[in-house]
Amino acid sequence: MKNNEIQQRLRQEAKTLLEQGQVEYIVGYETGSLKFTTTPLLTKNKDDTDRLIVNPFIVNNLSVYLTEIKGKVGIVAKGCDSRSVVSLIQDNKIAREDIVIMGIPCPGLIDLKKVELLLSKDRDELGNITRDEDRVVITIDGKGRDFPITEVLFDNCLECQIPTPQEYDILLGEPTTPISGNVSKRTNIKELEATPREERWNFWKEEFSRCIRCYACRNVCPACFCQRCFVEESEPQWILPTPKWQDNLIFQVIRNIHVAGRCTDCGECERVCPMNIPLRSLTRKMYEIVDELFQYKAGMDKNALPLLTAYEPTEAEDFIR
Amino acid sequence: MWVLWAWVERYGIPKALYVDWKNVYVTQREPTLEEQLPGELPLTRFRMACKKLGIEILSPYKEATEVIAEAGGDPLKLCYQCGLCTGVCPWNLVRSFIVRRIIHEAQIGATDFGGEEAWICATCRACVQRCPRGVEIIDIMRATRRAVVSLGIGVVPDALRISAKNIAGAGNPLGEAPEKRGDWAKDIKVKKFTPSTEIFYFPCCIPAYDPDVKRVSQATATILNKLGIDFGILGSEEKCCGEAIRKAGYEDTFLSMAQSNIDLFNNNSVKTVLVSSPHCYHTFKNEYPELGGRFEVVHITQYLASLIEEGKLNFSKEINKKVIYSDPCYLGRHNGVYDEPRKILQSIPGLELIEFPDSREDAICCGGGGGRIWMDTAKGERFSDIRVEQALEKGAGIIAMACPYCFLNYRDSVLSMDKAEVIEVKDISEIVAEAMGWRQ
Amino acid sequence: MKQELGWEPKLLGFLCRWCSYAGADLAGISRKKYPANIEVIRVPCSGRVDPLFIIKALRLGFDGVLVSGCYPGDCHYQTGNYRARRRMAITKKFLEYIGIEPQRIQASWVSASEGGKFAEVVTAVTKELKEIEHNQLFADEK
Amino acid sequence: MSGSKIINKKDIGKLLSQWNEEFVILVPSKEGDTTKMAKWDGKDTGFIDWYRNTVQASKTNFFPPMEEMFSFQKDKEGYHIGLASSDKHKQLIFAIRPCDANALAILDVAFKDGYEDPYYLSRRKDTLLIGLGCINPYDSCFCTSLGSSPFDSTNVDIMFTDIGEEFFIEEVTEAGKELVAKTEGLREASKVDEAKASKVKEASYNKVTRKIDTRDIDKKLLACFENKDYWEKVSAKCISCGICTFLCPTCYCFDINDELVRKQGTRFRSWDSCAFPIYTEMPVENPRLEKWRRVRQKVCHKFEFFPMNFGVVACTGCGRCIRLCGVNWDITQAIESVPAII
Incomplete structure (x- = not known):
């Protein structure tokens, strides 16, 4: 099914959901105000459903709004998003019956930063970006240039094993298979693990001295749903709200430990960071640790206990004396 | 319109007109196009006539807000909305009473005269004592109430109106x-x-x-x-x-x-x-x-x-009771008298003086100040209830009073909580009299 | 920076009060010899130890953190140590990845009757900490 | 214009090193994968090609994300206060965009109102701003709708205009004239150069496609201040992070914190944002807890309160809040959809 067929069907489904009163809100994507961007659309009004779109730029993880919206919600969810929804259900933040999941089998999304690096041109200087199967054609002032899709997809899309939503009420389009045989460019977990300890620490020290603590990584993440984050505690004040590299580093380390078993590697934290700190090199590592130690993948089964509340009689205790 | 017309015919066009009620010159209808353009409010024909004749309308609101700003004085301009007054106000123990917003409204001249908020303050001075900028919050409350009473741009609670009438007439509330x-x-x-x-x-x-x-x-x-x-x-x-x-x-x-x-x-x-x-x-x-x-x-x-100090007052009878003293706001916070009442109680033989968790400067008001004594306070919102509970927790036998308003409030609380046998409410003068062998 | 010879590592121990703390007590009573580098914080259960405590301790200048609790199954609160095990597992791996020496984060099961084992654990941990250099992670702070 | 000069792009390196003797030069530079105005390394002038506008505006050089106000120690006699070493040196920012320069003018108003901020003003005082007009504005830029333009030289000392191989230099302020007079290696601009410059200015003015109508926007916002539905619709997708406020060149809110370690400590000033719920957390209440109130505050501060208090809209149309927002919240859409006064 091509994108616009999925889009038509999505609009139809969303409109009927609103008309029949099955849901009060529809959360989806609409065309953004800048070139090649999309923006979340939260609406109660059924006419707005005509603005819903599906294209290779629907990057936001919309489940972040579920903890905020009161009432029944119809949500458009890609593979990683639907797992975030399930993870929220596992944590009892939302009830499964309040959510209507319109699943979209995700073919992988185009990372505009990679496109800009590839062509050393900014997003708004590009003519058009069209994708067909495993090629992408980018036109710059008239001339079309053709690249393999794996050059421009997000790192997390390249490494994604579960592109089709597992938990859905409506599946828009046939299930897709993961993209095979690929090496992610920006997330350099292997290289970092290879470098000596001292260098790794200094690498993170360097990166986090740029952080300005805008908390976009925390606020965009559906797994970060605490009412009051430990960063905002003043008695005891574990870390300072000032962007010193030590406090930034501790903030990011503890945030990753808190979202362990909840993070579905949607890559949003790295995408929104205005200082371009490679946060996915942390979240992906935690994702792999959790998978390696406890064979646990976030948001796969809505009845499973969250990672850190469950335990097995014998597991992962080689480091304990 | 006719009155205005007749007046103008006899005396000529006045320079300004002082109008009591707002709806004399603004109506609820849709504004016409000419009014929409300059962003005018829809005006009555009376107001339009005045406008054509160039008569300025003096609204009581402007005057009242200026009075309040004046009452607040310079400190009011310095208030940086930190919200400490809301934090220490005892009302927030029982309901929500945002003092900060009232002060902000006073700052920008948007005081809500019709509301009930102006009449809640018990003038217990907890806020004025803590305000980092020295804003006289009680004066602002008083000015607001004065504006409502004298300019009639709001509603005065009935209980208060009756008491005021009694005082004016019979010299007592x-x-x-x-x-x-x-x-x-x-x-x-x-x-x-x-x-x-x-x-x-x-x-x-x-x-x-x-x-x-x-x-x-x-x-x-x-x-x-x-x-x-x-x-x-x-x-x-x-x-x-x-x-x-x-x-x-x-x-x-x-x-x-x-x-x-x-x-x-x-x-x-x-x-x-x-x-x-x-x-x-x-x-x-x-x-x-x-x-x-x-x-x-x-x-x-x-x-x-002072009598005890001079040795003129000594006690013959023992009072073997645990007595807890509640600092009246107008004695303590307003006038700084904390130690004398405690000295009297401590000098009574057999009497064990204990303190409230919040005492002296932090004492919680009984809820009677600023005219509140005559107004009815809802069941769950009485500070004296909280204080009586605190006293009971401390195992006090007598709550020592030094103010008739406190006396009334505490007595009502003890009765409504029917703890009359467990704890008594007594004024310090009564306790002293008893310790001197008074018949009671 | 060649650290001075007489340098002694500072070790912070979170001991669960039902088992490890009692074990440490027993080690003391039965005059077991073990280095005095450890400073102990008694916690109700090893499950109480938050990764934030660990990284804050490292920031304050401790060279190592030992979290010790009851053997799986003996926990007074039934599941406290199981949870601690999972949390410590991911914390240790993640902090290693960030660039903190693995020897700085230690965990152990010490039951109330194992005074000897507690002494051994502390000796072993102190030896390991001596091999690696002083905690320089947050050195540029006052 | 009299006294305007020309310099070839290739000689920019020489020009900067000439100025480097007297000033500390800040140029657009890449720091990790983000860009800001940072100290010139002495040779690299590659920024002329890739530079459109930095991610962090020049506000960061005067009002950094975090600065040490003073340190204090407690001992027997009491507290000793040590003022942070204010590095007194003459500074020159090369190639600042007009929108950032105008923003600095707005920040000056804010930091002088009522209390002269020593930290910001001391840095701002001895700094020269060398503007560089935009020939390639972003699609998110809307400076033309705020009375400015890609070549607005009101708040810069010298204005550079890129006319192909060379830069057309115009002096604006006295300090600018002095500096140009002292610099060698510039040739007089001819009529042809001037024509070329004005043509380039004209062209880039029209390249700014995004428009908003700010005619009595403050009255319209005042009228719809209580309109909860409108603000809820506008703020629905916002995730209350700090990107738009921290990277906005005219946002100046800050928070003060002390770091205490045993007997000594330091007081820090760091950025704060009205988008965060705890920004207005007070005893008992939080007047702006709901998201729609916070988004309303962000828009109204710039387009209503600031114009009413200081007469100028506190936005220069640099477009950072649009292109860097994680959910593409667009302030121009918010302003355009403000209901007319009824």
């Missing part, structure tokens, strides 16, 4: 006959004050009239008689000190009460006034001097403490 004001002392040998008498005892209206609180004035008189102190009362000629009515916004009623009292005191060349109520103490000490009433004011606890 309870509406009792002025002649009977001295009756509390009929079966105690108390002489009429003459210029030669040393001390003039001025009981507040409540201990003078209220049957239950009469014990306080009678106990005080008995103590003074027992110690052979030369004192007198003027009974029916005394009028209410007016402290609470001024805080309730009835400025002119207060001024007339104050004037009559000052004349009474000066005619009888009163030198020192002994009072039972911190509210009288506050008014006589801080507000009468500007109106010409200069005399020495002593609260009963201060007087008794």
Whole structure:
């Protein structure tokens, strides 16, 4: 099914959901105000459903709004998003019956930063970006240039094993298979693990001295749903709200430990960071640790206990004396 | 329109018109196109006529907000909205009362006169004491209430209106006959004050009239008689000190009460006034001097403490009870009197003095100040309930009072919580009288 | 920076009060010899130890953190140590990845009757900490 | 214009090193994968090609994300306060965009109102701003709708205009004239150069496609201040992070914190944002807890309160809040959809 067929069907489904009163809100994507961007659309009004779109730029993880919206919600969810929804259900933040999941089998999304690096041109200087199967054609002032899709997809899309939503009420389009045989460019977990300890620490020290603590990584993440984050505690004040590299580093380390078993590697934290700190090199590592130690993948089964509340009689205790 | 027309015909076009009610010149209808363009409000034909004739409309709102801003004075401009006043206000223990927003509204002249918020404050001074910028929050509350009372741009709570009428008429908030004001002392040998008498005892209206609180004035008189102190009362000629009515916004009623009292005191060349109520103490000490009433004011606890110090007052009877003392706001926070009452209680043999969790500067108000004593406070919102619970937790046998308003509130709380057998509410003068073998 | 010879590592121990703390007590009573580098914080259960405590301790200058609790199954609160095990597992791996020496984060099961084992654990941990250099992670702070 | 000069792009390196003797030069530079005005390394002038506008505006050089106000120590006699070493040196920012320069003018108003901020003003005082007009504005830029333009030289000392191989230099302020007079290696601009410059200016003015109508926007916002539905619709997708406020060149809110370690400590000033719920957390209440109130505050501060208090809209149309927002919240859409006064 091509994108616009999925889009038509999505609009139809969303409109009927609103008309029949099955849901009060529809959360989806609409065309953004800048070139090649999309923006979340939260609406109660059924006419707005005509603005819903599906294209290779629907990057936001919309489940972040579920903890905020009161009432029944119809949500458009890609593979990683639907797992975030399930993870929220596992944590009892939302009830499964309040959510209507319109699943979209995700073919992988185009990372505009990679496109800009590839062509050393900014997003708004590009003519058009069209994708067909495993090629992408980018036109710059008239001339079309053709690249393999794996050059421009997000790192997390390249490494994604579960592109089709597992938990859905409506599946828009046939299930897709993961993209095979690929090496992610920006997330350099292997290289970092290879470098000596001292260098790794200094690498993170360097990166986090740029952080300005805008908390976009925390606020965009559906797994970060605490009412009051430990960063905002003043008695005891574990870390300072000032962007010193030590406090930034501790903030990011503890945030990753808190979202362990909840993070579905949607890559949003790295995408929104205005200082371009490679946060996915942390979240992906935690994702792999959790998978390696406890064979646990976030948001796969809505009845499973969250990672850190469950335990097995014998597991992962080689480091304990 | 006709009145305006007739007036203009006779006197010519006035320069300005002072209008009481807002809806005289703004209506609810849709604005016409000419009004929409410059962003005007829809005007009545009356207002349009005035506009054409160039008559300026003076709205009471502008005047009232200026009065409030003036009352706030310079500190009001310095308020940086930190919200500390809301934090320390006892009302937030029982309901939501955002003092910060009221002060902000006063800053930008958007005070809500019609609302109920203006009448909640019990003027307990917890906020003024803590305000980092020194904003006189009580003065702002008083100015708001004055605006509503004098300019009639809001609704005054009924209980308050009745009490104000009583004070203006009968000189006491309870509406009792002025002649009977001295009756509390009929079966105690108390002489009429003459210029030669040393001390003039001025009981507040409540201990003078209220049957239950009469014990306080009678106990005080008995103590003074027992110690052979030369004192007198003027009974029916005394009028209410007016402290609470001024805080309730009835400025002119207060001024007339104050004037009559000052004349009474000066005619009888009163030198020192002994009072039972911190509210009288506050008014006589801080507000009468500007109106010409200069005399020495002593609260009963201060007087008794000085007597103990001079060794003139000693106790014959033991009171083996745990007594907890509640600091009245107008004695403590407003006038800084904390130690004298405690000294008296500690010098009574057998008496164990204990303290509230929040005491001295942090004492929680009983809820009676600023005219609140006459207004009804909803069941779950009475501070004295909280204080009685605190006292019970501490295992107190007696709650020692030093103010008639506190006395009333605490007594009501103890009764409504039906703990009358477990804990008693007594004024310090009663306790002292008992410790001197008084019949009670 | 060649650290001085007489340098002694500072070790912070979170001991669960039901088992490890009692074990440490027993080690003391039975005069077991073990280095005095450890400073102990008694916690109700090893499950109480938050990764934030660990990284804050490292920031304050401790050279190592030992979290010790009851053997799986003996926990007074039934599941406290199981949870601690999972949390410590991911914390240790993640902090290693960030660039903190693995020897700085230690965990052990010490039951109330194992005074000897507690002494051994502390000796072993102190030896390991001596091999690696002083905690320089947050050195540039006051 | 009299006294305007020309310099070839290739000689920019020489020009900067000439100025480097007297000033500390800040140029657009890449720091990790983000860009800001940072100290010139002495040779690299590659920024002329890739530079459109930095991610962090020049506000960061005067009002950094975090600065040490003073340190304090407690001992027997009491507290000793040590003022942070204010590095007194003459500074020159090369190639600042007009929108950032205008923003600095707005920040000056804010930091002088009522209390002169020593930290910001001391840095701002001895700094020269060398503007560089935009020939390639972003699609998110809307400076033309705020009375400015890609070549607005009101708040810069010298204005550079890129006319192909060379830069057309115009002096604006006295300090600018002095500096140009002192610099060698510039040739007089001819009529042809001037024509070329004005043509380039004209062209880039029209390249700014995004428009908003700010005619009595403050009255319109005042009228719809209580309109909860409108603000809820506008703020629905916002995730209350700090990107738009921290990277906005005219946002100046800050928070003050002390770091205490045993007997000594330091007081820090760091950025704060009205988008965070705890920004207005007070005893008992939080007047702006709901998201729609916070988004309303962000828009109204710039387009209503600031114009009413200081007469100028506190936005220069640099477009950072649009292109860097994680959910593409667009302030121009918010302003355009403000309901007309009824």
